[in-house]
Structure formats: C-alpha cells, structure tokens
Amino acid sequence: MPAVDAGGIMTPFWKLSAAGFAATAITYGPARMGFGLFLPEFRSVFSISIQEAGMISSLGFFGFFAGLLVSQAMTAASGPRLPIVFGLAAATAGIGLVASAPSLPMLSLGILLAMSSAGFSWTPFSDAINHGVEERLRPTALSLVSTGTGLGITAAGTAALLMSIGGVSWRLCWAIFAIGSALSLLGNWMALRGAAGRPGPRRALRWRVLFHRAAIPLFGIGFCFGITSTVYISFAADRIAQAGGVPGIPVNVSGSLVFICYGAFGLLGLVTGSAKVALGLPLLLRLLMLASALSSALIALVPTSWTGVVVSAGLQGINVMMMSAAMAFWSDRLFPDFPSRGFTAVLLAVATGSVLGPVAAGSVADAFGAVAMFLGTATLAAVAALAIRSGYIRESPHPG
Missing domain, CATH: 1.20.1250.20 (MFS general substrate transporter like domains)
Known part of the structure; x- marks a missing residue:
C-alpha cells in the first residue's frame, strides 16, 4: 500500500490522487450536477419554464464541450497544471455567481462557468499521473481520482437535503460549495507545482x-x-x-x-x-x-x-x-x-x-x-x- 515517504512528505501517488479526488468531487459534483439538483428552487425563484431550463442546462454542457477542447490545447502547451487550476477557478467563480445571482442571466453565466470546469480538469490528470506516479500505481491513482465524482455528487445531494430540511437557504448551500471549490483550487495549485511546464507529446496529430x-x-x-x-x-x-x-x-x-x-x-x-x-x-x-x-x-x-x-x-x-x-x-x-x-x-x-x-x-x-x-x-x-x-x-x- 502506498504511504508517505521517510521524511513524512506525501508521495506523488497520494499527492496527485488526493488532488484529483478533490478536483473531480467539486467539478463533477456540485459544479456539474448542481443545476439539476436545485432546479425546483431555481424555477420558483427565477420563474424558469421547463424549456428555459433545458436551454440553461445545454448552455452549461456547451461550457463542458469548450472546456474539453481548451484543456487539450493547454495541456499540450504547458502541461496539466494550468487547465486543472483554470477549471477549478472557473468552478469557484461560477458557483459563487450562482450563490449571489440576482437575475436569470447571472444565474445562467454562473452555470456556464461552473459546468465548464468539468471539461477543463478531468483529462489532464491522466497526464499528471502518467508523469508523476510509477507505472504499477497508476491504475489505482486514476481510480481514486474518478471516485471523487460519486462522492461529490452524493455529498452535494446530502447537503441540499439536510440544509433544506433545516430551513437553510439554497444560496448558503451554494456559498458553501464555493468555499469547498476554493479550497480544492488551493490544494491543486500546491499539489501540481511539480507538473507545471511539462507539456504533453509534441508530435503532430491531426484529429481526422x-x-x-x-x-x-x-x-x-x-x-x-x-x-x-x-x-x-x-x-x-x-x-x-x-x-x-x-x-x-x-x-x-x-x-x-x-x-x-x-x-x-x-x-x-x-x-x-x-x-x-x-x-x-x-x-x-x-x-x-x-x-x-x-x-x-x-x-x-x-x-x-x-x-x-x-x-x-x-x-x-x-x-x-x-x-x-x-x-x-x-x-x-x-x-x-x-x-x-x-x-x-x-x-x-x-x-x-x-x-x-x-x-x-x-x-x-x-x-x-x-x-x-x-x-x-x-x-x-x-x-x-x-x-x-x-x-x-x-x-x-x-x-x-
């Protein structure tokens, strides 16, 4: 079982696995699923029709689509740290916008930014782990990163349920999500310092x-x-x-x-x-x-x-x-x-x-x-x- 090294410092396995777990928990949890989770409240507060809800959700997934493309370019140019950190910054800003949104356009912008984070921050972890973790531990590290998705979704749903039962505003719930995203951003910024400036393969590859x-x-x-x-x-x-x-x-x-x-x-x-x-x-x-x-x-x-x-x-x-x-x-x-x-x-x-x-x-x-x-x-x-x-x-x- 991987452990800390003799000096008490986290090994690359644990450092990257923990960072990836935190990133996917946020980006694939409240950032990506939060709109559907809180749609009943959004429809009530902002008078959203079911057709408008579909358009806002599609806008968010367009952000995911664009994030995938930009993330690939960022990873190829400068390594995995930049797109991951950028994605978590987008998640933090988007979730914060939703928490404070005074109008439907601001809510939509927040959803767009939040959902784009999933496109930015998932695939670069394959490169980070490939560079930083020994081969025999890579499958386990990638599995731990992906596990963050399930736990992030469960935690978001549980938080929404408990807070609503306790009479806590959905805005406070999103504010807490934003704080969690900011902490994940800080953790990944520190954990991925060794992955900065390590671009992917430079050989040309045409999409066709x-x-x-x-x-x-x-x-x-x-x-x-x-x-x-x-x-x-x-x-x-x-x-x-x-x-x-x-x-x-x-x-x-x-x-x-x-x-x-x-x-x-x-x-x-x-x-x-x-x-x-x-x-x-x-x-x-x-x-x-x-x-x-x-x-x-x-x-x-x-x-x-x-x-x-x-x-x-x-x-x-x-x-x-x-x-x-x-x-x-x-x-x-x-x-x-x-x-x-x-x-x-x-x-x-x-x-x-x-x-x-x-x-x-x-x-x-x-x-x-x-x-x-x-x-x-x-x-x-x-x-x-x-x-x-x-x-x-x-x-x-x-x-x-």
Whole structure:
C-alpha cells in the first residue's frame, strides 16, 4: 500500500490522487450536477419554464464541450497544471455567481462557468499521473481520482437535503460549495507545482486520424449516452418535485434523493474492469444502456415511489460511472497510439449529445409533458442498446 515517504512528505501517488479526488468531487459534483439538483428552487425563484431550463442546462454542457477542447490545447502547451487550476477557478467563480445571482442571466453565466470546469480538469490528470506516479500505481491513482465524482455528487445531494430540511437557504448551500471549490483550487495549485511546464507529446496529430469507420459506433454510443445521461441529471429532480415528491421528504428537496442514490450507486463504477472481464465489453455496454432506459422509464412512470426513485437513480448512477470507464476501454482498443487524444474525441461526442439533449428534451416536455420526455429518452437508450454488436468492438485499424 502506498504511504508517505521517510521524511513524512506525501508521495506523488497520494499527492496527485488526493488532488484529483478533490478536483473531480467539486467539478463533477456540485459544479456539474448542481443545476439539476436545485432546479425546483431555481424555477420558483427565477420563474424558469421547463424549456428555459433545458436551454440553461445545454448552455452549461456547451461550457463542458469548450472546456474539453481548451484543456487539450493547454495541456499540450504547458502541461496539466494550468487547465486543472483554470477549471477549478472557473468552478469557484461560477458557483459563487450562482450563490449571489440576482437575475436569470447571472444565474445562467454562473452555470456556464461552473459546468465548464468539468471539461477543463478531468483529462489532464491522466497526464499528471502518467508523469508523476510509477507505472504499477497508476491504475489505482486514476481510480481514486474518478471516485471523487460519486462522492461529490452524493455529498452535494446530502447537503441540499439536510440544509433544506433545516430551513437553510439554497444560496448558503451554494456559498458553501464555493468555499469547498476554493479550497480544492488551493490544494491543486500546491499539489501540481511539480507538473507545471511539462507539456504533453509534441508530435503532430491531426484529429481526422481518429475519425475512421471503426470508431463510428463508439462515437455514436457516446453521443446517445450524452443525451440520455444529461436529460436525466437535468430534469429528474424537477420531475419528482412537480409530481408531488416522495413521502416523508419536503417536496422541493425530494429530488435530492436522486443525487444521493446516483452518487452512492455510482461508486460501483470502480468494479467496471472486473465486470468487463466477466461479461465482455459488448454485453456490458448493452446492459448499461438498458439500465439507462429502465432508469428513465421509472422516473417517468413512478416519480413519487421511494422504490422507483431509488432504483431509477441507482441504475442511472451505475450506468454513468460504468459507461464512462467502458468507453475508455473501447477507446484504448481503437486508439492505442494516442489514448488521451482518442478519449477526448469520445468525450466530445458525449458532450455534443449533452449540449443537444437538454434543450431538445425541454422543448418536448414543454409541448407534450415530462412523461413523454423521459419515455422518449428511455426509448433512445433502448434502441442504442439493441444497436450494439460484438463486431463493433474492434482493435485499431492503424496499429503502430
């Protein structure tokens, strides 16, 4: 088990793992999920329609999309420290803006900045760990970094629930999130000093080499995953609140249950590697998309049932955390010579679906209702599951 060194100073393993854990807990927790978590309160305070909510969520995911592109350029130019710190600064500023927002435009700007942080600060940790951690410990370090996502989402949901039950304003809740983000920013600034000025590989790599025929199924599944997962995190809490909430919890915070279960069950993403070995990658991908379909169907049909909500959120959490890892496995097979750039291309496909999904879903809900929106999302996930074929999961056609 890795430990501190003889001088009592944290080893690179622990330093980078702790920094990454804190960064993903903030950027993929309250910064990325906070809008959906607090949407019932936002709709009440700012008089937001369901269609406007979809547009704001899509704006935030556009920030995520842009963050991915800028992060790659920053990492290539100056190493991983700059994009990670920049992302956490955006998270701190965005969350702070939301906490103090006097109007809908300021709220939207805060959401844009906060959600862009996830695009900036995730993929550079692969480079930081690759440079700073010995090879045998890298998988463990990356797993610890990814675990921050599940715990960050669970903590955000729990904080929202407890504070609302105690009568604490949602603004104070976001202010506390901003303080946590600032502390994460400071910690990463210090922990990543050794990674500054260590740019990635300088050899030219044109994006078009990633877009070959064998990669089309992966990008297609990533696009569908982006739509289905973001529709859920954007609107599930509001769906529960508008339906009357679950028994025993105040209506306006009953959606917090979604994010608590989502994050807690999502920790099962740590066993994705074992699941892939046991089931094979094609079957694992099908099961995950079917889990997403069932999750959306349950939130559409039984949004006031404890069992329905817990199962729905748990399935969605498992789907999101495991699917991210499963797509990384698939990407590694296709792009063994440039894994970081290849997986970024996959994330861009996911981000494209994430941008288009909420705004389209908001329009559907405005015209036909939330039930139709979630059942349509479930149908898309089921069709994607049925479309996956074993022959799609191939090795790179450009070895070496």
